[in-house]
Amino acid sequence: MNTRDLVLIALFAAIVVALGLIPPITLGFIPVPITAQSMGVMLAGCILGAKRGALAFLLFLLLVAIGLPVLSGGRGGLAVFAGPSGGFILGWVVATFVTGLIAQRFVREGQPELRQFIGFFLASIIGGIVVLYAIGMPWVSAITGTPLLAVATGSLAFLPGDLLKAAIATLAARAVFAGYPLLHVRA
Amino acid sequence: MLTSLHIEGDSWLHRLPVRAKLLPLVALSILLFLSGSLPVQLTAFVISGGLYLSVGISWREALKRVGFVFFTIFFLAAVNLFFLPLSEVGVLTLRLLALVLFAAAVTATTTISAFMDEITVLLSPFERLGWVLAADVSLALGLVLRFVPDIFARYQAIREAHRARGLPVRPLTIIGPLIILTLKDADTIAAAIDARGFRRQ
Amino acid sequence: MDIRFTDCSVRFGERVALQPLTLEITERRVGIIGLNGSGKTTFARLINGLVKPSAGQVTVNGLDTVKDERAVLSEAGFIFQNPQHQLIMPVVADDIGFGLKNRGLKGDEIDRRTQAVLSRFGVEHLARRRVHELSGGETQLIAMASVVVTDPKILILDEPTNQLDLRNRRRVADTIAALDEDTLVITHDLPLVENVERLLLFHEGRLAADGAPHETIRRYHEIAGC
Amino acid sequence: MDIRFTDCSVRFGERVALQPLTLEITERRVGIIGLNGSGKTTFARLINGLVKPSAGQVTVNGLDTVKDERAVLSEAGFIFQNPQHQLIMPVVADDIGFGLKNRGLKGDEIDRRTQAVLSRFGVEHLARRRVHELSGGETQLIAMASVVVTDPKILILDEPTNQLDLRNRRRVADTIAALDEDTLVITHDLPLVENVERLLLFHEGRLAADGAPHETIRRYHEIAGC
Ligand SMILES: Nc1ncnc2c1ncn2[C@@H]1O[C@H](COP(=O)(O)OP(=O)(O)OP(=O)(O)O)[C@@H](O)[C@H]1O
Ligand SMILES: Nc1ncnc2c1ncn2[C@@H]1O[C@H](COP(=O)(O)OP(=O)(O)OP(=O)(O)O)[C@@H](O)[C@H]1O
Ligand SMILES: O=C(O)CCCC[C@@H]1SC[C@@H]2NC(=O)N[C@@H]21
Ligand SMILES: [Mg+2]
Ligand SMILES: [Mg+2]
Numbered sequence: 001m002n003t004r005d006l007v008l009i010a011l012f013a014a015i016v017v018a019l020g021l022i023p024p025i026t027l028g029f030i031p032v033p034i035t036a037q038s039m040g041v042m043l044a045g046c047i048l049g050a051k052r053g054a055l056a057f058l059l060f061l062l063l064v065a066i067g068l069p070v071l072s073g074g075r076g077g078l079a080v081f082a083g084p085s086g087g088f089i090l091g092w093v094v095a096t097f098v099t100g101l102i103a104q105r106f107v108r109e110g111q112p113e114l115r116q117f118i119g120f121f122l123a124s125i126i127g128g129i130v131v132l133y134a135i136g137m138p139w140v141s142a143i144t145g146t147p148l149l150a151v152a153t154g155s156l157a158f159l160p161g162d163l164l165k166a167a168i169a170t171l172a173a174r175a176v177f178a179g180y181p182l183l184h185v186r187a
Numbered sequence: 188m189l190t191s192l193h194i195e196g197d198s199w200l201h202r203l204p205v206r207a208k209l210l211p212l213v214a215l216s217i218l219l220f221l222s223g224s225l226p227v228q229l230t231a232f233v234i235s236g237g238l239y240l241s242v243g244i245s246w247r248e249a250l251k252r253v254g255f256v257f258f259t260i261f262f263l264a265a266v267n268l269f270f271l272p273l274s275e276v277g278v279l280t281l282r283l284l285a286l287v288l289f290a291a292a293v294t295a296t297t298t299i300s301a302f303m304d305e306i307t308v309l310l311s312p313f314e315r316l317g318w319v320l321a322a323d324v325s326l327a328l329g330l331v332l333r334f335v336p337d338i339f340a341r342y343q344a345i346r347e348a349h350r351a352r353g354l355p356v357r358p359l360t361i362i363g364p365l366i367i368l369t370l371k372d373a374d375t376i377a378a379a380i381d382a383r384g385f386r387r388q
Numbered sequence: 389m390d391i392r393f394t395d396c397s398v399r400f401g402e403r404v405a406l407q408p409l410t411l412e413i414t415e416r417r418v419g420i421i422g423l424n425g426s427g428k429t430t431f432a433r434l435i436n437g438l439v440k441p442s443a444g445q446v447t448v449n450g451l452d453t454v455k456d457e458r459a460v461l462s463e464a465g466f467i468f469q470n471p472q473h474q475l476i477m478p479v480v481a482d483d484i485g486f487g488l489k490n491r492g493l494k495g496d497e498i499d500r501r502t503q504a505v506l507s508r509f510g511v512e513h514l515a516r517r518r519v520h521e522l523s524g525g526e527t528q529l530i531a532m533a534s535v536v537v538t539d540p541k542i543l544i545l546d547e548p549t550n551q552l553d554l555r556n557r558r559r560v561a562d563t564i565a566a567l568d569e570d571t572l573v574i575t576h577d578l579p580l581v582e583n584v585e586r587l588l589l590f591h592e593g594r595l596a597a598d599g600a601p602h603e604t605i606r607r608y609h610e611i612a613g614c
Numbered sequence: 615m616d617i618r619f620t621d622c623s624v625r626f627g628e629r630v631a632l633q634p635l636t637l638e639i640t641e642r643r644v645g646i647i648g649l650n651g652s653g654k655t656t657f658a659r660l661i662n663g664l665v666k667p668s669a670g671q672v673t674v675n676g677l678d679t680v681k682d683e684r685a686v687l688s689e690a691g692f693i694f695q696n697p698q699h700q701l702i703m704p705v706v707a708d709d710i711g712f713g714l715k716n717r718g719l720k721g722d723e724i725d726r727r728t729q730a731v732l733s734r735f736g737v738e739h740l741a742r743r744r745v746h747e748l749s750g751g752e753t754q755l756i757a758m759a760s761v762v763v764t765d766p767k768i769l770i771l772d773e774p775t776n777q778l779d780l781r782n783r784r785r786v787a788d789t790i791a792a793l794d795e796d797t798l799v800i801t802h803d804l805p806l807v808e809n810v811e812r813l814l815l816f817h818e819g820r821l822a823a824d825g826a827p828h829e830t831i832r833r834y835h836e837i838a839g840c
Contacts, residue, residue, distance in 0.1 A: 003386060004377040006323055010330035011369050011376075017331065018338045029266075031259030047366065059327055066302035067192040067294040075255060077192050077294030078212065082286035083256040084263060143220075144263045145279045147270055168359055175363035179478030179520050180371055322716070326702075329712070333704045336746045344473040347438050351466040352474070352487050353458075353538060360486075364476050367520055372699055378664050379700040382692045383713045383761065384684075423779040424750055469777075525650050551695075551776060553649040553802055554838035576779055612780035 005052055008182065012048055012056035013063065016040035017070045024072040030154035031084040032140065035072040039165040041092050041132065042124035045099025046107075046173035049183050054097040061093065087139020091132050099127025103173070104183060113174070120173045124166035129159075192252065193298050196243035200296040205305040208293045215289055219282045225274060228281035235288035242295050252295075256287050303328070326385060330376070338369055389449065389542045389570040390414055391435055396444035398430055405430045407593045408444065413572075419581030419601065420574045421608055422590035428574045429469060431590065432544050435572070436464040449541065465540030465569075469547050471531035472520070480522075481506075481515040484534045491538065505537040509563060525556030532563065543569045549577045578605055615675065615768045615796040616640055617661055622670035624656055631656045633819045634670065639798075645807030645827065646800045647834055648816035654800045655695060657816065658770050661798070662690040675767065688717075691766030691795075695773050697757035701745040707732075709745060710760045717764065731763040735789060751782030755789065762795065769795045775803045804831055 019040050024033035040060075044053035060070065069076040071089075080089065106119035137155055141148040177183060200208065219231055240249060264280040271279075307321040314321055345364055349356045380386060391413040398406040406427050420428050433439035434446050437453040437460050446453045451460050468474050477483040484505060485498045493501070506512045509529050514522070522530060528548055535543065545564065549557045561580055564571055573581055581587055587604040589597035589611075597607040617639040624632040632653045646654050659665040660672050663679035663686045672679045679686045694700045703709035707728050714724045732738045735755050740748070748756060754774055761769065771790065775783045787806055790797055799807055807813055813830040815823035815837070823833040 001323070002377075003380050004373055006327055007330060007373040007377045007380065008370060010327040011334060011373055013327070014331045014334045014338055015366060015369060017335050018342065021339075026255075026258075028262075031263050033255075043362075043366070047370075059324075059331065062306070062324070062328065063331060066299050066306075067297065068299070069190075069192055073255065075252075077252070078290035079253060079256055079287040079294065082216070082283065082290050084259050084283075143283065144260075144267065145271060145275065146263055146267055150266065150270065168362065171359055172362045172366060175478050176366050176370070179363070179518055180367045182370065329703045329708075333702060333745060336744075340746070341473065344468070344470065345476070348468060348474040349476070350461065351436060351438060351468070352476075352535060353461045354476070354487060354490050360476055363478070364473070367478070368472065371520060375694060375696060375699040376702065378659075379692075379694060380702060382662055382664055382687065382694075383700070383702075384687050384764065385702065385713060385716055423781055424777075426779075523650050547777065551650075551773065551802070553652075554834065554840060556650055557802075558838070558840045576777070576783075608780065612784070614780060614784045 008048060009052050009056045009059060012040075012044050012053070013059040016044070016056070016060050017063070020070055020072040020074075022072065027154075027157050030151075030157055031144070032088060032136070032155075032158075033072065033085070034158060034161050036165070037072055038088070038092065038128065038132070038162065039169055041096045042099055042128040042166055042169035043172060045096045045101075045127050046103045046120045046123055046169060047176050047182060048100065049104050050097045050100030053100040054093050057093045057096045061089065064089070084140045084144055085136075086143070088132065088136035091135030091139075094135060095127045095132040097127075098131045099123045102126055107177065107183065109177075109181060109184075116174055116177065117170055120170040120177075121166060124169050124173075125163075128166060128169070129162050133158075191299050192294050194242060194244055194248075194295045196296065198242045198296065200238060200242055200292060203296075205297055205301045208297065209305070212286075212289055212293055216286055219285060223275075223278055225278055225281070228278050228285060231285040232281045232288070235285045235292065239288045239292040239295070242292055244295055249291075253287055253291050257284065260284060260287070320386075323386065326380070334369075334372075337372075338365070341365060341368060389416070389418075389572075390447075391449075391542075392445075392447045393434070394445045394447075396434065396441045396446050398427075398434065398439060399442045404593055406434070409595060411595065411598075413586070415585040416570045417584045417586075418570075418572045419584040419587040420572065420590065421576070421578065421581060421587065421604065422596070423612060426590040427593045428590050429546055432466070432546060432572065432574055435542075435544060436460060436466050438466065462538065463540060464542040464544060465535035465538065467528075467531050467535055467543070467545045467548060469550070469574075471527050474531045475519040475527070475534065478519055480517050480519055480530055483519055483530070484537055487534060487538050501537055505533045508536075509533045510559075524551040525553070525560070528552065528556075528560055529563065532560075536567070536569070541569060542572065543567060544572045544574075546574045547576065548573065549575065549580055578608075615642070615644075615798075616673075617675075617768075618671075618673045619660070620671045620673075622660065622667040622672050624653075624660065624665055625668045630819055632660070635821060637821065637824075639812070641811040642796045643810045643812075644796075644798045645810040645813040646798065646816065647802070647804065647807060647813065647830065648822070649838065652816040653819045654816050655772055658692070658772060658798065658800055661768075661770060662686060662692050664692065688764060689766060690768040690770060691761035691764065693754075693757050693761055693769065693771045693774060695776070698746075698748075698753050700757045701748075701753065701760065704745060706743050706745060706748075706756055707741040709756075710763050713760065713764050727763055731759045734762075735759045750777045751779075751785065754778065754782075754786055758789065762793070767795060768798065769793060770798045770800075772800045773802065774799065775801065775806055804834075 019036045022036040024035045026033050044056050063070045064076050067077045102123035107116050137151050141151045260283045267276045303325050310321045313319050345361050393409050393411040395408050397408040422428050437457050448460050448463050453460050475483050477486050484502045488498045548560050582601050587601040589604045589608050597604040619635050619637040621634050623634040648654050663683050674686050674689050677686050701709050703712050710728045711724045774786050808827050813827040815830045815834050823830045
């Protein structure tokens with residue numbers, strides 16, 4: 001890995017830390033908060049691509065694990081992984097990777113703007129929602145014993161927020177792609 | 188704002204090497220997930236709670252750190268009461284509480300540099316395979332800590348620039364320039380790292 | 389311009405950035421100099437309400453920067469010390485148009501005005517360029533254009549010749565001198581303020597000199613010890 | 615110093631940043647001036663191998679910047695145009711120590727050398743300060759210290775007096791003048807290079823003048839048209 005990639009990864013992890021300054025919203029009926037940091041998944045995938053994006057989140061998880069309060073609301077430490085959010089948090093790495101793969105595959109320079117928007121939006125939805133929920137929800141169910149169906153029903157509450165995040169991430173990723181393209185630069 | 192959750196102290200846990208804390212943590216999670224016995228979970232809960240409170244943390248701080256996870260766990264317990272028998276809910280709840288307390292105790296008694304040393308050891312097989320360099324990981328970690336304040340400062344500057352131009356401050360128009368300007372720094376920072384010989388290839 | 393400071397002071401936490409100040413500025417060309425950290429940027433930000441007085445009052449053309457916050461913003465335009473933060477859209481023309489769009493103007497009118505301001509600054513050729521690929525001098529000029537296009541009556545420029553070569557410095561200086569708007573220029577580049585009508589010197593959060601340029605500059609050399 | 619360029623040129627994609635150049639530099643104090651985008655930074659980066667020649671060769675004290683890449687890095691230290699990005703670790707002393715650690719030095723030795731370089735630059739009091747809280751002048755001095763500590767024989771400084779006031783500019787200029795290392799200074803701040811032994815002028819990627827300072831500066835004014 002060249003030095004520039006290493007720095008890009010670190011800077012993106014720092015951006016995810018910064019997103020954590022937006023306070024989380026706790027809903028009454030599901031034990032996992034709504035957080036702006038999951039938008040980082042979509043942004044990292046669509047902007048840095050699969051490999052560097054996933055590594056940025058791996059680095060972020062390392063920060064959490066060694067006891068830095070970088071999760072929204074100033075949380076951190078190993079305890080977080082043992083809680084109900086653990087699966088979602090670990091899932092961020094995989095979800096970013098998938099988002100990145102799709103974005104790299106479907107978005108190119110020189111395409112009409114609309115195509116690029118659609119590409120980024122699909123990547124964000126599939127990676128940042130479908131894949132992420134597929135990891136996070138069974139985890140909640142497995143460690144808490146709550147039936148999967150109940151967890152899934154509760155998780156519906158994330159959907160409006162996550163769709164909004166996908167929309168913001170799409171616009172931002174498009175702006176970055178137009179202003180400072182990194183997606184296809186070889187990692 | 189990025190101060191570690193480590194707590195200064197000289198407790199028994201503080202003096203243990205990291206590995207002697209991480210291995211039991213892993214072992215405990217496996218054990219507790221395999222066991223369905225209420226007494227076992229209860230014992231684990233009491234011991235973990237005792238350990239956590241023995242590290243020299245104030246009650247307030249102790250509660251603040253695990254409060255959020257506790258809240259979610261109790262909430263789940265309440266939900267589970269509709270689906271599962273009481274004893275099973277007890278097992279599930281105590282298990283999670285025990286693990287969270289133990290993990291919080293490890294976090295509170297381990298410094299970042301102790302973690303980093305352990306990570307270096309854990310990475311050494313991969314290092315031999317040429318996949319990743321431990322030195323790169325600690326460099327990346329330092330970079331994050333170094334540049335988070337810069338990102339805040341830049342966020343502030345972009346917000347103010349919006350105001351100065353009479354533009355509404357919307358997340359959408361801030362996040363684009365914020366990311367571009369931040370990532371653009373990567374070129375200079377990378378050049379500086381190479382120029383100062385921070386990486387031994 | 390008509391800017392009035394009445395017993396105005398600014399503190400950030402413990403630190404006093406500006407000592408109580410009473411002052412009236414009515415000249416068309418004003419300059420500000422002083423050592424690093426002496427309070428120049430803080431003073432200028434008070435004028436368009438980016439910094440609020442901790443005590444006292446600031447008015448701009450009769451508007452109070454606290455009470456009439458929005459109105460003051462369209463009265464006084466600000467070009468930042470690091471103007472790359474000021475360019476918001478990825479492409480130059482879009483960035484300039486963005487401010488107009490937000491004022492409710494329509495497509496044609498936006499294009500016309502964007503064109504006009506770019507040619508006024510002699511940078512039509514940059515219209516389709518990526519904002520983040522501009523050189524230092526170009527960034528400075530585009531940042532000015534993006535503010536001027538919204539028709540402020542007063543322009544405040546914070547170190548506009550930073551990192552510029554002789555030619556670009558001259559170009560920016562000429563552009564400033566030719567502006568119809570009233571200007572207030574903060575700088576470490578003394579030749580840029582040699583010919584202003586009134587030059588202020590800040591030192592440790594106080595006004596240390598105020599008057600004709602040569603007199604204020606002499607005092608600055610004294611304070612700087614060289 | 616002993617720097618040799620042999621038919622060296624640089625292109626970025628389509629754009630030629632440096633035309634084929636053959637040149638030998640052996641003086642102890644050298645300056646570089648020129649318009650924005652004329653190739654100064656590119657030229658300087660060639661010397662410590664941050665930019666590789668598209669054609670031709672560059673050697674520094676006999677080492678080839680391509681073949682002996684690592685060795686060249688410890689021969690020539692570089693202080694960047696925006697040095698706040700050059701300080702990489704969160705705390706001043708750690709930042710200075712990090713470069714030494716990577717050269718395989720041990721804890722005590724690292725501390726000793728860090729202390730020594732900080733006091734050499736008169737900034738011991740900044741050892742525990744957070745890097746992002748330094749002022750412009752302090753950042754500049756610490757960036758120099760962080761490079762000097764690794765004992766390069768040649769120091770390259772890219773616009774070291776940017777954004778500084780008269781006093782800080784003087785302080786940085788004095789520090790540079792007092793360095794034992796050979797120095798190569800790129801700047802738009804002409805007084806800073808008035809007394810170098812040899813002053814180079816770049817224009818549109820070519821060497822446009824090369825010689826005594828007053829002569830090169832005269833030519834620069836001609837080219838800049840003012
Ligand atoms: N937002 C802030 N929070 C805390 N302190 C601040 C803030 N803004 C400015 N200061 C402090 O107030 C003082 C005056 O700062 P100001 O930016 O006005 O100086 P300046 O004269 O513009 O300096 P320079 O020439 O370096 O730009 C400095 O000591 C600075 O550190
Ligand atoms: N990495 C790069 N990719 C593409 N073009 C580049 C790159 N670096 C420099 N250039 C271009 O090469 C030319 C020379 O740039 P250089 O940075 O050497 O100029 P300079 O003389 O240092 O200018 P300044 O005084 O503004 O710092 C410029 O046109 C610049 O846009
Ligand atoms: O504990 C945390 O800070 C993070 C928990 C994970 C939150 C998940 S990510 C997908 C879903 N969307 C949200 O807004 N929250 C959940
Ligand atoms: Mg200032
Ligand atoms: Mg340069």
